Amino acid sequence: MQNSLVLLCLSILSTQVLAYSDVDKGAARSRCWTSGNGRAAQWWPEGEQITRGKFFYECRRGQLEPLGCLSNQEEKVPLGSTFQQDGYEFVCQLGNDGYIEFGYSACVAAEGRTYQKGETWTDAKNTYYYRCREDGRVVKTTIEGCIAHDKQRRVPLGQTDDFNGYTYKCQQKTTGVVQMCSVGCIHEGTRYTVGQQYKDGDYVFYCKLQGGKCTKQCIGCVDANGQNLYDGQRYKRDGTTYQCEIRPGKRSHRAVGCNIVENGRDINKVIGCRWYEQNPDWKVEKTCEADGANKTKVTTVGCIYKYKGFDRIFLEPGKYTIWNLPKQKESSVGLACRKTADGAEMLIFDVAEMERNTNGLVYDLPRGK
Structure with missing residues (x-):
C-alpha cells in the first residue's frame, strides 16, 4: 500500500513537470531576441513594438514584423505611406530583398508642393528654376538655370541672354548662388565682351565691368577721318582745331584753336x-x-606800318590815314588797310593819289601801335 502511494505521487509530479516544460517552450517560441529601443539584445514579448534605427517592428510569433519608418522628427510612418523631409517625398516600403527601406517618390519645393520626375519650378523670388531629376534609385533636385530679366524666359546654366543693351550669363558661383551675371555690352545689335571697344557716332566706348556689372564707358573721340582719339588729343576740321575731352559724366569735341598754314606747315x-x-x-x-x-x-586785327624798322601806325581793316613823316616838314604818306579774301593788306601811297586809294574806306586819325 505504501509503495503504491509513492508511485502515484511520482506519476503526478512527472505529469506536472512535463506540462510546465511544454508551456515554457511555447512562450519561448513567441518571443523575439533582438536589440532595439535603445537597449542591448534581449527577449521581447509577443506584440511588443521595437524601434531599430529608422524603422520600427512588432514581435510576432518570434519574428520581427516590419511596420514602418521613422521620420527625422521620430514620427511613425506606416508601410506604404509617404512623408516629406529634407526637400523630398519618401515612401516607406519593402525592398526587393524583403527589407524595409525609404523610397524616393518626388521632389518637394520650399512651399511644400511636390514635383514628379522631370517637372520644373521656380524659386520664391522667380530668379532661377529647379528640376526634379531621376538619379539612379533616387530623385534629386537640381538648379537648371536662371529666369531672364523680363521674368518670362528661362536661361539654362552656362547660356546667355540679351536684355536692355547688355549680355548676361546664367552662372553658378562658388558659393552656390545661381544668378544672371553681366558679361558684355550690346551696341546696334553687335555684342562686345568686357574690354572691347566700339564707335558710337563721334565717340569711342568700351565695355567695362564695374562693381560686378557691365557699363558702356566713353574713352575717346572719333575725328573727321574716322580715327580714334583719346582724352587730350587734337585734330583739325574746317580750319578749327578740336580737342577730345573726356570727363566723368561729360564728353566733348571742344574747339581750342585755329588751324592755319604758315610757311607751308x-x-x-x-x-x-x-x-x-x-x-x-x-x-x-x-x-x-x-x-x-x-x-x-x-x-x-589790323595793319601796321613800319618806318625805319619800328612799328609806327596802326589801322583797322577798312580805314585809312595820312601820316606826317617825323622830322620831315611838309612830307607825309598815305596809309590804307584794305580787306582781302584772307584778311587785309596795307597800301602805302602818295597823298596826291588819295582819292583813288581810299575809295570806300573810312578816315582814321593816325595812332601808334
Missing part, C-alpha cells in the same frame, strides 16, 4: 593767340577767336 593757333604776317614795310596782325558755340575763326 599746318600750325595751330590757340584761341586768343595773336600773330603777324610780315612784309618789308608793313605787317598784318591776326588773332584766333571763338566763332559761335563750338567753332573758331581767324580775325584780322
Whole structure:
C-alpha cells in the first residue's frame, strides 16, 4: 500500500513537470531576441513594438514584423505611406530583398508642393528654376538655370541672354548662388565682351565691368577721318582745331584753336593767340577767336606800318590815314588797310593819289601801335 502511494505521487509530479516544460517552450517560441529601443539584445514579448534605427517592428510569433519608418522628427510612418523631409517625398516600403527601406517618390519645393520626375519650378523670388531629376534609385533636385530679366524666359546654366543693351550669363558661383551675371555690352545689335571697344557716332566706348556689372564707358573721340582719339588729343576740321575731352559724366569735341598754314606747315593757333604776317614795310596782325558755340575763326586785327624798322601806325581793316613823316616838314604818306579774301593788306601811297586809294574806306586819325 505504501509503495503504491509513492508511485502515484511520482506519476503526478512527472505529469506536472512535463506540462510546465511544454508551456515554457511555447512562450519561448513567441518571443523575439533582438536589440532595439535603445537597449542591448534581449527577449521581447509577443506584440511588443521595437524601434531599430529608422524603422520600427512588432514581435510576432518570434519574428520581427516590419511596420514602418521613422521620420527625422521620430514620427511613425506606416508601410506604404509617404512623408516629406529634407526637400523630398519618401515612401516607406519593402525592398526587393524583403527589407524595409525609404523610397524616393518626388521632389518637394520650399512651399511644400511636390514635383514628379522631370517637372520644373521656380524659386520664391522667380530668379532661377529647379528640376526634379531621376538619379539612379533616387530623385534629386537640381538648379537648371536662371529666369531672364523680363521674368518670362528661362536661361539654362552656362547660356546667355540679351536684355536692355547688355549680355548676361546664367552662372553658378562658388558659393552656390545661381544668378544672371553681366558679361558684355550690346551696341546696334553687335555684342562686345568686357574690354572691347566700339564707335558710337563721334565717340569711342568700351565695355567695362564695374562693381560686378557691365557699363558702356566713353574713352575717346572719333575725328573727321574716322580715327580714334583719346582724352587730350587734337585734330583739325574746317580750319578749327578740336580737342577730345573726356570727363566723368561729360564728353566733348571742344574747339581750342585755329588751324592755319604758315610757311607751308599746318600750325595751330590757340584761341586768343595773336600773330603777324610780315612784309618789308608793313605787317598784318591776326588773332584766333571763338566763332559761335563750338567753332573758331581767324580775325584780322589790323595793319601796321613800319618806318625805319619800328612799328609806327596802326589801322583797322577798312580805314585809312595820312601820316606826317617825323622830322620831315611838309612830307607825309598815305596809309590804307584794305580787306582781302584772307584778311587785309596795307597800301602805302602818295597823298596826291588819295582819292583813288581810299575809295570806300573810312578816315582814321593816325595812332601808334
